[in-house]
Amino acid sequence: MSERIFNFSAGPAVLPEPVIEEAREALLSLGDTGIGIMEHSHRGSAFKAVLAQTEDLCRRLAGIPDDYRVLFLQGGASSQFFMVPMNLMQSGDTADYLITGSWSKKAVAQAKRYGETHVAATSEDRNFCYIPTDTDYSSRPRYVHFTSNNTIFGTQWSDKQGAEEPQPPDDAWLICDASSDIFSRPLDIRRYGMIYAGAQKNLGPSGVTLVIIRDDLVKAAALDIPEMLQYRTHAENDSCYNTPPTFGIYVMGRVFNWIDEQGGLTEIAEQNQTKARVLYDFLDESVLFKPTADTDSRSLMNVTFVTGNADLDAKFIGLAREAGLDGLKGHRSVGGMRASMYNAFPQAGVERLVDVMREFESKHR
Amino acid sequence: MSERIFNFSAGPAVLPEPVIEEAREALLSLGDTGIGIMEHSHRGSAFKAVLAQTEDLCRRLAGIPDDYRVLFLQGGASSQFFMVPMNLMQSGDTADYLITGSWSKKAVAQAKRYGETHVAATSEDRNFCYIPTDTDYSSRPRYVHFTSNNTIFGTQWSDKQGAEEPQPPDDAWLICDASSDIFSRPLDIRRYGMIYAGAQKNLGPSGVTLVIIRDDLVKAAALDIPEMLQYRTHAENDSCYNTPPTFGIYVMGRVFNWIDEQGGLTEIAEQNQTKARVLYDFLDESVLFKPTADTDSRSLMNVTFVTGNADLDAKFIGLAREAGLDGLKGHRSVGGMRASMYNAFPQAGVERLVDVMREFESKHR
Numbered sequence: 133m134s135e136r137i138f139n140f141s142a143g144p145a146v147l148p149e150p151v152i153e154e155a156r157e158a159l160l161s162l163g164d165t166g167i168g169i170m171e172h173s174h175r176g177s178a179f180k181a182v183l184a185q186t187e188d189l190c191r192r193l194a195g196i197p198d199d200y201r202v203l204f205l206q207g208g209a210s211s212q213f214f215m216v217p218m219n220l221m222q223s224g225d226t227a228d229y230l231i232t233g234s235w236s237k238k239a240v241a242q243a244k245r246y247g248e249t250h251v252a253a254t255s256e257d258r259n260f261c262y263i264p265t266d267t268d269y270s271s272r273p274r275y276v277h278f279t280s281n282n283t284i285f286g287t288q289w290s291d292k293q294g295a296e297e298p299q300p301p302d303d304a305w306l307i308c309d310a311s312s313d314i315f316s317r318p319l320d321i322r323r324y325g326m327i328y329a330g331a332q333k334n335l336g337p338s339g340v341t342l343v344i345i346r347d348d349l350v351k352a353a354a355l356d357i358p359e360m361l362q363y364r365t366h367a368e369n370d371s372c373y374n375t376p377p378t379f380g381i382y383v384m385g386r387v388f389n390w391i392d393e394q395g396g397l398t399e400i401a402e403q404n405q406t407k408a409r410v411l412y413d414f415l416d417e418s419v420l421f422k423p424t425a426d427t428d429s430r431s432l433m434n435v436t437f438v439t440g441n442a443d444l445d446a447k448f449i450g451l452a453r454e455a456g457l458d459g460l461k462g463h464r465s466v467g468g469m470r471a472s473m474y475n476a477f478p479q480a481g482v483e484r485l486v487d488v489m490r491e492f493e494s495k496h497r
Numbered sequence: 498m499s500e501r502i503f504n505f506s507a508g509p510a511v512l513p514e515p516v517i518e519e520a521r522e523a524l525l526s527l528g529d530t531g532i533g534i535m536e537h538s539h540r541g542s543a544f545k546a547v548l549a550q551t552e553d554l555c556r557r558l559a560g561i562p563d564d565y566r567v568l569f570l571q572g573g574a575s576s577q578f579f580m581v582p583m584n585l586m587q588s589g590d591t592a593d594y595l596i597t598g599s600w601s602k603k604a605v606a607q608a609k610r611y612g613e614t615h616v617a618a619t620s621e622d623r624n625f626c627y628i629p630t631d632t633d634y635s636s637r638p639r640y641v642h643f644t645s646n647n648t649i650f651g652t653q654w655s656d657k658q659g660a661e662e663p664q665p666p667d668d669a670w671l672i673c674d675a676s677s678d679i680f681s682r683p684l685d686i687r688r689y690g691m692i693y694a695g696a697q698k699n700l701g702p703s704g705v706t707l708v709i710i711r712d713d714l715v716k717a718a719a720l721d722i723p724e725m726l727q728y729r730t731h732a733e734n735d736s737c738y739n740t741p742p743t744f745g746i747y748v749m750g751r752v753f754n755w756i757d758e759q760g761g762l763t764e765i766a767e768q769n770q771t772k773a774r775v776l777y778d779f780l781d782e783s784v785l786f787k788p789t790a791d792t793d794s795r796s797l798m799n800v801t802f803v804t805g806n807a808d809l810d811a812k813f814i815g816l817a818r819e820a821g822l823d824g825l826k827g828h829r830s831v832g833g834m835r836a837s838m839y840n841a842f843p844q845a846g847v848e849r850l851v852d853v854m855r856e857f858e859s860k861h862r
Contacts, residue, residue, distance in 0.1 A: 135526075135531055136525065136526060136531050136532070136533075137530075137531035137532065139531075139532045139536055141532075141536065141537070141538045141541070142538065143538070143740065144535060144536055144537060144538060144539060144740065144743055145536060146532075146536050147533065147535055147536055152524050152525055152533055152535075155524055156521045156524050156525070159517050159520055159521050159524075160501065160517055160521070161500075161501060165502075166500055166501050166502035166504075166821070166823070167501070167502065167504045167506075167511075167823065168501075168512065168517055170509060170512055170517075170701075170702040170703075170748070171504055171506065171509055171510060171511050171512055172506070172509060173506045173507065173508070173509060173824060174509060174703065176506070176824075206571040206572045206573070206576075206704060206742075207571045207572055207576075207725065207739075208571070208739045208740055209739075210725050210738070210739035211571075211572075211725050211739075213723075213725075214723035214725060214726075218723075242723055242724075245721075245723065330740060332740055332743075336535075337535040337742070337743065337744045338535075338539065338740045338741065338742055338743050338744070339571060339704045339705070339741075339742030339743070339744065339745055340704070356610075358578075358579035358583075358607055358610065359607075360572060360575050360576050360578075360579060361579075373575070374572075374573045374574075374575035374576075375508065375509065375573055375695060375697055375703040376703065376704075377571075377702070377703055377704030377742065377745070378509055378697075378702065378703050378704070379702045379703070379704070379744065379745075380704055380742070380744075383535070456531070458531070458532065459538060459541075
């Protein structure tokens with residue numbers, strides 16, 4: 133068995149070791165059933181219990197009101213990009229999008245098939261290094277869609293930092309793609325008509341999408357589309373209209389349980405702030421490494437930084453890799469480095485990273 | 498650790514124990530990477546190697562020609578039911594469907610949104626207990642769709658048994674939903690324009706769909722639909738347009754490797770014939786238990802049988818459960834019992850079942 137290293141991957145990403153240990157046991161036998169978690173019928177009582185417990189924990193941790201459905205779907209956030217407008221836009225509707233990076237752009241591109249789209253704000257003028265707080269909504273948007281955390285550009289909507297989450301005009305539904313920061317801090321679900329996330333950053337393995345959607349949106353959704361693409365279908369069938377991704381749902385449930393054991397989302401948020409502060413504090417003092425996101429827009433999940441010299445960046449990434457720090461190469465849209473530090477990423481890994489950065493800086497200042 | 502029992506579940510279903518052992522190791526660290534399989538970036542070299550090896554093994558085992566793409570999608574066969582017509586039917590087209598059970602019916606229902614459908618054969622007159630060999634195709638079907646094995650009704654298209662696989666008219670593409678018997682016997686891929694399967698019966702955990710599709714079908718597919726729903730998108734991006742279900746693909750690769758170690762599909766088919774024969778031979782002699790499928794249409798994967806007395810059926814299922822034989826309750830459409838015996842189901846489990854049936858029969862004849 134290889135020793136586990138520090139994995140800064142942007143996603144799929146590090147999972148809590150206690151969850152991995154539980155999953156290893158469950159692969160051979162889920163509890164005392166004598167049947168592994170991958171091998172249980174999704175219609176059987178053992179998996180039904182897993183599904184119910186996963187939803188219960190999800191509801192309790194996030195404080196999800198009773199008039200919201202919790203759905204476990206497939207196809208990633210990329211499938212929500214078209215399912216949202218396909219379900220929720222009616223003829224003549226306009227949908228407003230806040231564009232803060234590549235994923236928001238992909239989302240708005242899909243909506244154009246189903247109605248009018250309006251860009252109510254964008255930060256593309258400075259390569260998405262900030263969260264735009266000046267918004268210009270259309271007169272009656274059906275919904276307002278935004279991306280709460282921008283994995284690639286290292287920015288995040290955050291009431292605490294001053295980049296306050298969008299407040300759409302009356303009657304417009306707020307829809308949030310929270311793929312890269314869901315369950316990283318307390319959630320005020322009532323803000324949203326719908327909030328969704330691919331699992332593979334904070335919640336579990338890739339292949340499950342968590343969708344939290346209010347009943348009135350479920351009811352308003354289109355009927356003239358394939359049943360598999362209607363939120364209604366999955367809401368009415370407790371995510372078991374067809375065979376759901378059972379193993380992924382199981383792991384997500386164990387991750388929820390782990391978050392609960394940590395003390396819930398308030399405690400998780402404090403841990404994430406502490407971890408991010410270690411790195412941002414160093415970056416603010418560094419003469420070699422520079423953070424790329426504006427101060428009030430910084431992500432606690434993905435910290436992006438550069439030296440300003442691509443060769444030096446590459447040298448640092450290679451050296452960090454040798455020191456057991458993997459996945460630090462930044463996305464090509466930004467270059468440099470990106471340290472992704474989701475819930476399960478340990479504080480010790482951030483401290484190790486800062487040590488390696490400090491040593492590198494002392495040799496290359 | 499509980500002792501593993503014999504799991505006759507129709508799906509998700511039993512997986513080979515050596516595969517489960519490999520997966521348990523890989524959860525903590527994939528090879529010597531120090532990062533678990535669920536935690537590896539889908540863009541990194543480690544997962545890319547897993548993906549390439551999975552496809553290579555798939556191609557070699559099934560003898561897939563170079564002009565076919567191998568895709569790993571999400572959403573189950575239920576998503577293929579609408580993706581097939583959405584991609585492949587053009588205005589004015591008719592698609593022919595062979596109806597041999599619940600899944601075929603669901604498939605044809607989805608196609609009605611996209612064009613004309615024609616039922617070229619059906620066995621609904623006798624509750625789908627046989628494979629209809631008399632076909633009446635429309636004049637120029639775009640494609641002919643069929644379900645190679647009917648999980649619920651225990652029937653299977655089989656050249657060997659006399660229920661020969663359909664031969665569509667010239668130019669029509671043959672499209673096969675092989676969810677419950679793919680890789681259970683040698684495949685003649687050239688027959689099909691496309692063959693697909695949800696993983697959770699013979700290939701791995703739920704949440705991955707294997708799609709094998711010829712290039713001309715990929716090229717002919719519609720362009721005015723969401724990119725995520727176009728076969729083209731996934732073919733052009735090696736199933737990594739968005740984050741694929743990485744763990745499921747890994748497990749599928751290990752299942753392919755296990756099949757390879759068994760001697761490939763010819764050897765697997767012989768094992769499956771031997772297993773099924775043990776049970777069918779007993780059923781043919783039994784005075785209490787009766788098989789429900791016609792002799793020439795019997796499935797080697799799912800064996801359905803009844804006593805003719807619902808109370809007695811329930812009593813038997815309970816007794817079998819106590820003897821460590823799980824998942825034998827038949828689908829409500831047929832009633833009675835169903836023994837699903839996919840590739841990974843051990844011969845010892847079938848023998849145990851027959852012993853328990855024989856003992857039960859001696860007490861209730």
